[in-house]
Amino acid sequence: MIEIKQVSKLYEGKEAIRNVTLAIGKGTIFGLLGSNGAGKTTLLKMLSGNLIQDSGEVLIDRLHVFENREVKNRCFFLPDTPYFLANYTILQMALFYSGVYRKWNEERFYQLQEIFPIPLQYKIHKLSKGMQRQVAFWLALATMPEVLILDEPFDGLDPVMRKNVRQLLVQDVAERDMTILISSHNLREIEDLADHVGILHNGKLVIQKDLADLKADVHKVQIAFKHKIPHGIYRGIQILDKQRQGSVIVCIVKGKEPSIKAHFNQFQPDIFDMLPLTLEEIFIYEMGDIGYVIQNTLA
Numbered sequence: 048m049i050e051i052k053q054v055s056k057l058y059e060g061k062e063a064i065r066n067v068t069l070a071i072g073k074g075t076i077f078g079l080l081g082s083n084g085a086g087k088t089t090l091l092k093m094l095s096g097n098l099i100q101d102s103g104e105v106l107i108d109r110l111h112v113f114e115n116r117e118v119k120n121r122c123f124f125l126p127d128t129p130y131f132l133a134n135y136t137i138l139q140m141a142l143f144y145s146g147v148y149r150k151w152n153e154e155r156f157y158q159l160q161e162i163f164p165i166p167l168q169y170k171i172h173k174l175s176k177g178m179q180r181q182v183a184f185w186l187a188l189a190t191m192p193e194v195l196i197l198d199e200p201f202d203g204l205d206p207v208m209r210k211n212v213r214q215l216l217v218q219d220v221a222e223r224d225m226t227i228l229i230s231s232h233n234l235r236e237i238e239d240l241a242d243h244v245g246i247l248h249n250g251k252l253v254i255q256k257d258l259a260d261l262k263a264d265v266h267k268v269q270i271a272f273k274h275k276i277p278h279g280i281y282r283g284i285q286i287l288d289k290q291r292q293g294s295v296i297v298c299i300v301k302g303k304e305p306s307i308k309a310h311f312n313q314f315q316p317d318i319f320d321m322l323p324l325t326l327e328e329i330f331i332y333e334m335g336d337i338g339y340v341i342q343n344t345l346a
């Protein structure tokens with residue numbers, strides 16, 4: 048169980064993380080979203096025990112994380128630029144990790160070679176960016192972490208490798224209850240993987256929700272009227288965006304499906320449709336709702 052309690056972090060007097068509270072249960076895949084500079088990396092670094100918060104508590108299984116060897120041994124942090132020891136080959140790096148991580152699994156390391164077919168004697172720094180990323184996942188998964196912290200992890204991986212890695216991650220969550228905290232700007236990837244999401248904005252956690260609940264809370268509505276648009280159709284509901292496409296009005300509406308249906312049906316539209324939103328659309332509209340550059344294109 049990961050607990051972040053009223054955590055704040057300042058850089059040069061400026062708050063990068065503001066009073067964030069978050070609990071993530073074991074076996075959860077938590078997707079951390081946010082605009083550039085929102086504080087995602089800062090939060091992940093504190094959670095991996097590499098950066099100390101200025102106030103609040105960061106706990107894994109009730110133990111403080113910062114510089115706590117015992118806790119850090121059960122976690123693996125894969126930063127946005129993977130780090131390897133200078134000039135090391137894959138095998139040398141594996142040997143190094145086997146001495147550091149108590150749960151290092153030699154058999155799994157060799158099994159994973161089927162997925163990551165890179166010769167063990169290759170020097171890691173000479174590999175391409177995507178291949179280095181593969182090595183990082185390969186080594187990370189062989190340490191059998193209880194908590195895997197991933198910062199923009201799919202950068203540089205080709206589509207086939209992305210799928211392979213996604214499968215490996217889901218398998219570890221299903222089989223041994225691994226917890227994953229993943230930050231990414233690739234919302235499709237998060238949508239495929241995560242069961243919970245949080246959105247950071249200006250250092251504040253503005254949303255944290257079960258992904259299914261989040262999707263059940265925002266809808267795309269298409270309506271059309273033969274004649275004039277009745278007065279008051281936008282009153283009493285929370286519209287995040289509205290656009291006109293010919294005679295059809297497309298609205299993004301916050302709220303539960305039955306109440307949105309009931310609201311529009313009282314105006315007897317000639318066309319009425321409700322469509323699901325992707326996570327990417329939800330993110331854009333939620334961010335718009337909190338004032339992050341989005342324009343309402345209908346006067």
Ligand SMILES: Nc1ncnc2c1ncn2[C@@H]1O[C@H](COP(=O)(O)OP(=O)(O)OP(=O)(O)O)[C@@H](O)[C@H]1O
Nearest residue numbers: 058059062063081082083084085086087088089090
């Ligand atoms: N070492 C540092 N010194 C000073 N300020 C920093 C430092 N690291 C980050 N910041 C600032 O803290 C804020 C949050 O940065 P952070 O890297 O956590 O954001 P992020 O959400 O990961 O961004 P991105 O999506 O662009 O990678 C930014 O305003 C950034 O400029």
